Amino acid sequence: MDRKQLVLGIDIGGTNTKFGLIDKEGNDYLMGSIPTNADQPAVNLFFRLFEEYDRLKKDLKFDFDLMGIGIGAPNANYYKKTIENPPNLNWGYVEVETIIRKFFPQPIALTNDANAAALGEMYYGAAKGMKDFIVITLGTGLGSGIVVNGNLVYGHDGFAGEIGHTVYDPEGRLCGCGKKGCLETYASAPGIKRTVLELLAKNNYPSRFREISFEELDAKMITDAALEGDKIALEAFDFTAKVLGTKLADAVAHTSPEAIILFGGLANAGDLLLVPTKRYMEEHLFHVFRNKVKLLKSELNEGKSAVLGAAALIWNEILKN
Amino acid sequence: MDRKQLVLGIDIGGTNTKFGLIDKEGNDYLMGSIPTNADQPAVNLFFRLFEEYDRLKKDLKFDFDLMGIGIGAPNANYYKKTIENPPNLNWGYVEVETIIRKFFPQPIALTNDANAAALGEMYYGAAKGMKDFIVITLGTGLGSGIVVNGNLVYGHDGFAGEIGHTVYDPEGRLCGCGKKGCLETYASAPGIKRTVLELLAKNNYPSRFREISFEELDAKMITDAALEGDKIALEAFDFTAKVLGTKLADAVAHTSPEAIILFGGLANAGDLLLVPTKRYMEEHLFHVFRNKVKLLKSELNEGKSAVLGAAALIWNEILKN
Numbered sequence: 052m053d054r055k056q057l058v059l060g061i062d063i064g065g066t067n068t069k070f071g072l073i074d075k076e077g078n079d080y081l082m083g084s085i086p087t088n089a090d091q092p093a094v095n096l097f098f099r100l101f102e103e104y105d106r107l108k109k110d111l112k113f114d115f116d117l118m119g120i121g122i123g124a125p126n127a128n129y130y131k132k133t134i135e136n137p138p139n140l141n142w143g144y145v146e147v148e149t150i151i152r153k154f155f156p157q158p159i160a161l162t163n164d165a166n167a168a169a170l171g172e173m174y175y176g177a178a179k180g181m182k183d184f185i186v187i188t189l190g191t192g193l194g195s196g197i198v199v200n201g202n203l204v205y206g207h208d209g210f211a212g213e214i215g216h217t218v219y220d221p222e223g224r225l226c227g228c229g230k231k232g233c234l235e236t237y238a239s240a241p242g243i244k245r246t247v248l249e250l251l252a253k254n255n256y257p258s259r260f261r262e263i264s265f266e267e268l269d270a271k272m273i274t275d276a277a278l279e280g281d282k283i284a285l286e287a288f289d290f291t292a293k294v295l296g297t298k299l300a301d302a303v304a305h306t307s308p309e310a311i312i313l314f315g316g317l318a319n320a321g322d323l324l325l326v327p328t329k330r331y332m333e334e335h336l337f338h339v340f341r342n343k344v345k346l347l348k349s350e351l352n353e354g355k356s357a358v359l360g361a362a363a364l365i366w367n368e369i370l371k372n
Numbered sequence: 373m374d375r376k377q378l379v380l381g382i383d384i385g386g387t388n389t390k391f392g393l394i395d396k397e398g399n400d401y402l403m404g405s406i407p408t409n410a411d412q413p414a415v416n417l418f419f420r421l422f423e424e425y426d427r428l429k430k431d432l433k434f435d436f437d438l439m440g441i442g443i444g445a446p447n448a449n450y451y452k453k454t455i456e457n458p459p460n461l462n463w464g465y466v467e468v469e470t471i472i473r474k475f476f477p478q479p480i481a482l483t484n485d486a487n488a489a490a491l492g493e494m495y496y497g498a499a500k501g502m503k504d505f506i507v508i509t510l511g512t513g514l515g516s517g518i519v520v521n522g523n524l525v526y527g528h529d530g531f532a533g534e535i536g537h538t539v540y541d542p543e544g545r546l547c548g549c550g551k552k553g554c555l556e557t558y559a560s561a562p563g564i565k566r567t568v569l570e571l572l573a574k575n576n577y578p579s580r581f582r583e584i585s586f587e588e589l590d591a592k593m594i595t596d597a598a599l600e601g602d603k604i605a606l607e608a609f610d611f612t613a614k615v616l617g618t619k620l621a622d623a624v625a626h627t628s629p630e631a632i633i634l635f636g637g638l639a640n641a642g643d644l645l646l647v648p649t650k651r652y653m654e655e656h657l658f659h660v661f662r663n664k665v666k667l668l669k670s671e672l673n674e675g676k677s678a679v680l681g682a683a684a685l686i687w688n689e690i691l692k693n
Contacts, residue, residue, distance in 0.1 A: 126660075183528040197626060199527070204520050206628025207504040208664060211520075216658035217622040228659055301538040305518060305626045307527025337537035338549055339447075343529060 055080070055115040060362030061100065062164065063124035065089060065139035065191075068100060071355065072115070073362035075370075077175035079355060080115075083107050093134070093145040101154050119158040119365035120151060123167030123357055130209040132161055138227070160364045164188065164357060166203050166212060168314050168349075169196025170367050171360030177312045177350040184308045186349075187214065187299075189317035192227075193235035193242075199306055203367075214302055215239070219294050237294040240270040240316050246287045247273060258283040274320045288323050295324075296331025303332070303340050310345035314356070318348055376401070376436040381683030382421065383485065384445035386410060386460035386512075389421060392676065393436070394683035396691075398496035400676060401436075404428050414455065414466040422475050440479040441472060442685035444488030444678055451530040453482055459548065481685045485509065485678060487524050487533060489635050489670075490517025491688050492681030498633045498671040505629045507670075508535065508620070510638035513548075514556035514563075520627055524688075535623055536560070540615050558615040561591040561637050567608045568594060579604040595641040609644050616645075617652025624653070624661050631666035635677070639669055 057072040057080060064087060071082040083103050087096060124147075125137040132148040134140075151159050169186040172178040178186070182201040188194040193215030197204040204211045215235035216228055223232025224245060236242055247260055247268065259276060260268065260283055276284035299311055317324065329346045336344070351359060378393040378401060385408060392403040404424050408417060445468075446458040453469040455461075472480050490507040493499040499507070503522040509515040514536030518525040525532045536556035537549055544553025545566060557563055568581055568589065580597060581589065581604055597605035620632055632653075638645065650667045657665070672680060 199520055199525050199532075200523065202521065204627055206520070207630040208628055208660070210660045211626065211628035213625040213628075213658050213660070217625045218618060218656055221618060221656070230656065230658070233658075297539060297542060301622060302626065304534040304538045305532065305623065306525055307529055307532035307534075309528040335539055335542070335551065337534050337551070337554075339529070339531045339534070 055113060056118050057115045058118050058362040058365040059104070059120045060358040060360070060364075061120065061122045062167070062357035062361050063087060063096070063122065063134075063140075064164075064357070065125075068096060069358050070100060070104060071358040071362070073359060073366075075366055077359055079358070081107050081111060082355065082358065087140070089140040089142075093140075093142045093147075094150050097150050097154070117155070117157050118369060119160065120155060121167070121361040121364035121366075122147065122159065122161035123164040123361040123364070124161060125163060127161040127163050128209040129160070129162045129166070129205045132159065134161070158365065158368070160368060162203070162205075162364060163194065163196075163212075164360070165194025166196040166205075167360030167364055168194070168351075168356060169198055169203060169360070170363035171351050171356055172312050172314070172349060173198060174363045174366060175351060175359050176356075177347045178310065181309050183306065184310045184312060185214075185302055185306070186312045186314055188315040189239055189313060190315040191240060193239045195302075197302075197306055198308075204306075214298065217298055217301065219298060234294065234298045238291055238298075238317070243270055243273055243287050243291050243317065244268050246290050247283060250283050250286050250290075254283070256282065260284075270317050270320075274323060277320070277323055288320065289327055291317075292324060292327035293331045296328045296333075297335050299328065299332045299346075300335035300337075300340075303344050304337055307340060308344060310347050312347045312349055314349035314351070321348060376434060377439050378436045379439050379683040379686040380425070380441045381679040381681070381685075382441065382443045383488070383678035383682050384408060384417070384443065384455075384461075385485075385678070386446075389417060390679050391421060391425060392679040392683070394680060394687075396687055398680055400679070402428050402432060403676065403679065408461070410461040410463075414461075414463045414468075415471050418471050418475070438476070438478050439690060440481065440686035441476060442488070442682040442687075443468065443480065443482035444485040444682040444685070445482060446484060448482040448484050449530040450481070450483045450487070450526045453480065455482070479686065479689065481689060483524070483526075483685060484515065484517075484533075485681070486515030487517040487526075488681030488685055489515075489672075489677060490519055490524060490681070491684035492672050492677055493633050493635070493670060494519060495684045495687060496672060496680050497677075498668045499631065502630050504627065505631045505633060506535075506623055506627070507633045507635055508616075509636040510560055510634060511636040512561060514560045516623075518623075518627055519629075525627075535619065538619055538622065540619060555615065555619045559612055559619075559638070564591055564594055564608050564612050564638065565589050567611050568604060571604050571607050571611075575604070577603065581605075591638050591641075595644060598641070598644055609641065610648055612638075613645055613648035614652045617649045617654075618656050620649065620653045620667075621656035621658075621661075624665050625658055628661060629665060631668050633668045633670055635670035635672070640674075642669060
């Protein structure tokens with residue numbers, strides 16, 4: 052039998068860091084997870100991660116070639132192989148390549164989680180066979196990965212694809228980034244919670260949400276309420292879709308993708324979000340783009356998607372050469 | 373002496389069609405112009421154009437190899453080599469390749485005028501040596517050409533780069549495309565005229581523009597008035613810069629360019645437009661992009677720029693292979 056060729060995919064999150072050994076077809080042969088411990092230095096995380104990886108590897112019943120290490124992380128710089136002042140992680144500027152070189156000689160590649168998700172969709176998910184598409188991740192924030200002619204767009208500085216920080220309303224909601232009215236203050240899990248609050252203030256009809264604090268509220272509750280016909284929840288989805296659809300039409304005008312793929316927590320609302328978002332997007336599209344651009348839900352297994360995407364970063368470089 | 377290698381660059385405009393023989397370095401050896409006669413079929417234009425080309429060619433004192441024909445035209449489709457329902461031209465759907473093949477066997481390439489301008493800047497102008505940049509043409513409309521990693525972004529359907537039809541204000545000015553509040557209804561020659569009218573309506577102080585009709589008014593008058601300190605004209609530039617700067621910040625968030633290059637009539641206002649546009653752009657940029665993106669004026673000779681860009685389309689394909 053041929054010796055297996057596998058890539059170690061690592062997804063660094065604010066709370067947990069997941070990793071796995073992934074083959075070219077997206078099959079996983081080992082999956083692990085450790086706490087990120089964001090208050091400790093980054094080197095500590097990698098040390099614990101590789102220790103756990105070595106421990107789990109002992110159970111594998113076959114030998115393999117490790118082809119490389121792909122990493123998805125917030126504020127990762129593809130060109131410099133660094134992580135730069137990641138939000139929610141107390142790390143500052145991390146030279147990831149220098150750290151990894153102490154453990155592994157294999158090629159490494161890193162990018163932000165949304166870009167990794169885009170490569171994951173291209174190799175293993177809803178964007179298979181596509182050369183021009185955009186992945187939008189709807190979670191705590193709104194991330195985006197833009198693929199043009201089969202390649203991720205990194206831009207001059209490696210940080211391209213920040214559609215979450217395009218402006219919906221210059222006088223709008225305050226964003227974590229310090230600006231006002233960024234798309235992600237509307238279209239994200241916290242964004243739809245803020246919309247529910249606004250709607251409760253604007254209207255005066257009864258709602259289950261009048262008894263729930265902002266901290267207690269989550270996107271899943273809003274989805275469940277909408278599915279049961281709750282008026283505030285339905286209006287919240289409609290408004291979220293309006294903002295998202297308007298800005299997706301702008302994104303289409305830039306790179307004219309074949310499809311836009313929604314990924315992450317809020318995308319699990321499915322048609323509740325997809326159907327009105329598509330309608331608002333079409334309404335705002337320049338006529339040459341109308342009825343051409345698919346709006347799809349991610350086809351990656353959510354538990355593994357980020358690790359698949361991180362691994363795809365290496366597979367992409369191997370398969371392109 | 374080596375035999376010269378030249379490309380025939382053609383720029384099809386609403387009123388005139390210009391053409392020229394251009395070498396790899398951007399030198400021109402023959403330049404001509406004929407009326408487009410937009411009410412007559414496209415085949416008529418090409419017939420007259422090639423007749424005039426043959427006539428002018430007789431004066432050349434040297435032999436050369438024609439390497440190809442590059443065409444910049446409104447609504448040109450790069451992939452299909454067609455022009456599709458161009459605004460201001462009564463042509464419908466034109467199979468350009470079929471027409472040209474009756475006259476020439478050489479390679480042909482076509483794209484819209486803004487994309488051609490972007491290639492022109494990359495080979496011969498302000499974007500020399502850059503791999504990631506955006507060209508914005510400010511004329512009757514607002515066109516854009518986006519270059520990522522050294523390649524023009526065509527997108528899935530060949531029509532990418534329509535930043536002029538991203539939305540500034542969903543309830544805003546009616547656009548020629550049928551939508552409301554498109555960027556080009558503010559940032560273009562007619563856009564700044566509309567702004568002057570709004571400012572005349574909003575304010576009541578005297579202005580030279582109170583004696584000029586909308587039809588009489590042009591962007592050059594507004595520039596001249598602003599340079600002389602006219603309050604309405606200065607406010608009009610400030611508002612135009614605000615709208616343009618806000619939307620350019622959005623564009624940066626998509627592809628993270630090294631520079632944005634302004635081209636065409638309104639860009640001739642120079643610092644009057646560039647300085648405030650840069651300030652508003654910086655104000656709306658996501659922090660990772662701040663103080664990184666240059667805002668430049670085109671460095672192409674305006675009379676020849678469109679023909680240079682059209683020729684660059686062929687040189688780009690030759691030099692890439």
